[in-house]
Amino acid sequence: MLKPSRLSRGLRFASQTPPRDTRYARINDADLKNFEKILGKSYVKTEEIDSFNKDWTKWYSGNGACVLLPSTSEEISAILRHCHERRIAVVPQAGNTGLVGGGIPVHDEVILSVRRMNREFDFDPDTGVLSCDVGHVLEELEGKVGEFGYMMPFDLGAKGSCLIGGNLSTCAGGIRLLRYGSLHSHLLGLRVVLPDAKGSLVEFGSELRKDNTSLHAHHLFLGSEGQLGVITGVKMTCVTKPISVQSAMLGVNTFDECRKILRIAKTKLGEILSSFELMDRETIGVLEDNLQFSNVIKTNPRFNILVETSGTNIDHDREKVDNFLEYCLSERLANDGVQAKSAEEHRLMWRLRESATIALTLDGIVFKNDFSLPLHSFYQLTEEVRARVGGAAKRVVCYGHMGDGNSHLNVTSTKENADRVYKMLYPFVYEWVVKHGGSISAEHGIGQLKRPYVNLGKSTEERNLIRSLKTLFDPREILNPYKFL
Amino acid sequence: MLKPSRLSRGLRFASQTPPRDTRYARINDADLKNFEKILGKSYVKTEEIDSFNKDWTKWYSGNGACVLLPSTSEEISAILRHCHERRIAVVPQAGNTGLVGGGIPVHDEVILSVRRMNREFDFDPDTGVLSCDVGHVLEELEGKVGEFGYMMPFDLGAKGSCLIGGNLSTCAGGIRLLRYGSLHSHLLGLRVVLPDAKGSLVEFGSELRKDNTSLHAHHLFLGSEGQLGVITGVKMTCVTKPISVQSAMLGVNTFDECRKILRIAKTKLGEILSSFELMDRETIGVLEDNLQFSNVIKTNPRFNILVETSGTNIDHDREKVDNFLEYCLSERLANDGVQAKSAEEHRLMWRLRESATIALTLDGIVFKNDFSLPLHSFYQLTEEVRARVGGAAKRVVCYGHMGDGNSHLNVTSTKENADRVYKMLYPFVYEWVVKHGGSISAEHGIGQLKRPYVNLGKSTEERNLIRSLKTLFDPREILNPYKFL
Structure with missing residues (x-):
C-alpha cells in the first residue's frame, strides 16, 4: 500500500504554513507542573504523543509539546485560564478523524484532548x-x-x-x-x-x-x-429509529437524468428518503481494481445512484421503493434498478459507497475534495478536471451525497506526478467552485488544508465581523491558532 | 366583544416600562429630510401611523414619531448609517402579528417597517x-x-x-x-x-x-x-409538499396517557407524524361557550389530542393512522378515537385548535402564556394554577404543541378581578416554569412582555456574553432598545 508521502505533504504546505507566532509562550516546567496540579500526573503527557500530533491520514503533523486529558469542564476551565494568562496556544482535539488537519497543532500548541470527557x-x-x-x-x-x-x-x-x-x-x-x-x-x-x-x-x-x-x-x-x-x-x-431500511441502486446514463431521478425520489419516496448517493463509473473502477469489489449493477453504467429509505413500515416502504424504481425504469431515466431484498444485498450496496475512501488511498497519492455545488454544475467540475489533468493523474473520481449537493471529487496520481497534478488542480478547483456558487468545504471544514482559500468569495464585511466575533470569544487568540479565523 | 383594556395594560407595565433613554436623539426636521432623501416622500410617514405604533392585540402602544418604509437593503443601510451617527433609536417591524410587543416602540423609536421588502x-x-x-x-x-x-x-x-x-x-x-x-x-x-x-x-x-x-x-x-x-x-x-394529510382526534382520561400516546405516535406514525396537539376540557369549554363550536369527540373527555400526519401515499398513511388509533383504543390509552374521513372533518378538527385564541379573547381579560416544559411537568402547572387562582379567574385553559413540549396556558378573568388574578399569576408562573426546567418563552419571544423576567435562570456568564454580542453588533445600542438585550 502506497502511503501519502512527505513529498506530497510538502507540496501542499511548504509555502502555506504560517510561521510560529512569537506572541505565544513556549511551555516550561512551571506550566507542566500547573497542568499536573489540575489533572494529575497521568493526564499530562509529554511522551508517546505522536498519535495526537499526527492525523490519521498522516498528512498533517505538529509539534505539540504536551497532551492534556481532562475529564471535566472545570478542569478545562482551569487549563484555559492558565493558558490565557500565560498566552499559551491550545488546539482542542476530539477523535482525530478529521480530513483537513483542524485538530492537529501547526507548531507547538498544547493539545487539549476531550476523549476522557465521557461521564455524562x-x-x-x-x-x-x-x-x-x-x-x-x-x-x-x-x-x-x-x-x-x-x-x-x-x-x-x-x-x-x-x-x-x-x-x-x-x-x-x-x-x-x-x-x-x-x-x-x-x-x-x-x-x-x-x-x-x-x-x-x-x-x-x-x-x-x-x-x-x-x-x-x-x-x-x-x-x-x-x-x-x-x-x-x-x-x-x-x-x-427506523424499523424498515430499504436500499436500491440505479444505473443511469447521464447526470441530467440523475437530477430528474432525485426530484422523483423526493416526490415518490418523500418522507422516507434518507440517502441519495452518487458514484460515477470511475468510483466503481477504483473499488474493482484496488479492493476487488464488484458492482451490484452489472452493466457498468456511467452513474450509479444509491437510494436509501428509512421508515416505520416494511410493506409500505418496499411498495414505495418498487413504485419509484418502476417509474424510473418505465420513463427510461434509469437503465437498471435493483432493490436490496436482503440484509446482505443492502450491505453490498453500502460497502461500495463506504469503501471509496479506502480504495482511493490504495491508488496512490490522493487529492481529496469536499465541495458543495448547485446541481446544475455538480458534475461539470469533474468533467472539466478530467479534461484538465488529462494523463497526468491516475484517476479522477466523483462520488458523494448528491441529495445534499455535496460532491467528493478525488484525484489520484503517482508519486512522480503528484507535484504536477497538484499544480494543475489548485487553486483552479477552488476558484471554479466559488465562481459557480459552490462551497470549497461542504462538511470537512477548513482546518489547515483550506486556510489559504478561506476568503475566496467572502466579503470584507463578513470577514470583519467574523474576526470581531473571534476577538470577543478569544481575546488573546490562544484557541486553535493558524486556522481559519 | 370585550377588549383588553388600558387597565389591564397598565397592570402589566406600569412598574415595568423602562424610562426613555436620554442618550437617544429625538427626531428633528433634518432627520426627516434625510429619510425622505433616502426613501422618497411617500415612504416616510409621520401621520396615520397608529397601526404601526400599536400591536394588533392592543396591549402595546408606543410613540414612534415616524415610520420608514424602505424597499431595498441599500435604503436600510443608509437609514441605519444615519441613525447610528445621530444615535436615533429604531424598532424594526415586520407583519406586526407578535404577541409580546417585540416590534412595537416603547417610547419614540423610529419604526422601520420591512413590509415593502418584497421584490426578490x-x-x-x-x-x-x-x-x-x-x-x-x-x-x-x-x-x-x-x-x-x-x-x-x-x-x-x-x-x-x-x-x-x-x-x-x-x-x-x-x-x-x-x-x-x-x-x-x-x-x-x-x-x-x-x-x-x-x-x-x-x-x-x-x-x-x-x-x-x-x-x-x-x-x-x-x-x-x-x-x-x-x-x-x-x-x-x-x-x-405532502400529498396526503390525515387528521385524527383522541379523547383521553389522564395526562400520563397522553404522554404514552405521544411515544406510540412516534413509533407507529414515525416519519409521517406532523402535529401532536393537546386541548384540555376547559379549552373545548371556551370554544363551546364563546364560539358555539362543538367538539368532534362527543364524550367530553379530560384531554383531547389532535394528531396530524403528512405523507406521500394516502393508502399507506390512512393505514398507519388506523393502526395507531386501534392500538391506542385496544390498549385503553384513549376512550375515543376519530379519524377524519373527509376534508370537512379535517377542517372541523383544526378549527377547534386554531380558534382557541379567538375564543379566549371573547372570554374577558386574557393572560396568555407560552411555555416550554419537560413533559413530566407539562400539565402539572395548569393544575397548580387552577388551584391557586381558584374562583378569582374565569377559566384556566391549557392547549398547545404537546409534541414539542410547548404549552399555551391561558387564564381569563373579568375586568374587576384582573388585578387580583394578575398578581396571583405573576411572577409565580415564570418562577415555577424556570424551577421545573422549562422556558418562559417557547415561541412568542421576550419582547416587552417578558423583559423583566428574561434573566430568570440565566447565568452571569451567559448574560455577559450575550451583552458583549449585542455591543459588537450594535455599538450604539440603537436597534430595538428597551427589549431583552
Missing part, C-alpha cells in the same frame, strides 16, 4: 433529547440511544472513532443529512468553556425543543472548529 | 431552496413554493399577515415544528444590515445545504428579535 450521558425517551459530554464516540451514542428506540440524527464513515465533540465543532454532515438536516436542526444547547481570563464555563440553550429566552449563541459554535471555545457538553434531539 | 423571490425546484426578501407574507410564500410541489417548513396562525422577516427574527415555531424542526433546521443564509457606522450590509451563508467555510453567524439572528441587525433577505430550504 442522559437520555429522555419521551422527548428524544440526549444530554452528554463531548468525549463519547458517535457509534457508542448510537448504540445507547438505540436501546430506547432512537437513533443519532447523523452518520458518517468515522463513526467508530469520531467523538460527538468533533462532530459538533465541524458541523459534521454525513449520509443522513438529506433526511434529518444538519446538526443545527438537532442542537438544543451547549456547555462551552471560553478561553478568557476566567475560563468562563457557559451553558447556552436548554433541553427544550422550543426556547426563545436568549440569543441562540450555541449555534455559533457549530462549524467553528474549536476556535471560539471548547465545547464540553451538548443537548440535542435524536430521531426515531 | 427565487426558488430552485431541484434543491427546494428559497431565496427571498423578508417582506413576503408567509402565506404568499406558501402559495408560491407550492406551485413547485414544495411547502414552507413552518406554519402558524398568523400566516395570512405575518412576514417571513418577523418569523426569522422571532425564530417562530408553530404547528409543523414537530415534523420539520425549528427554523435553524432550514436556514442556509441571511442578508443583514448592521446598525454600525457604515450600515454594513453582510451576506452570511449561501444557498447550499452544506457549507462549512465560515462561522455560521446567520444562526445568531434567529430569535434575536431585531436587536442585532435588520434581516433583509433569507435563503432557506423548503420541504416536499
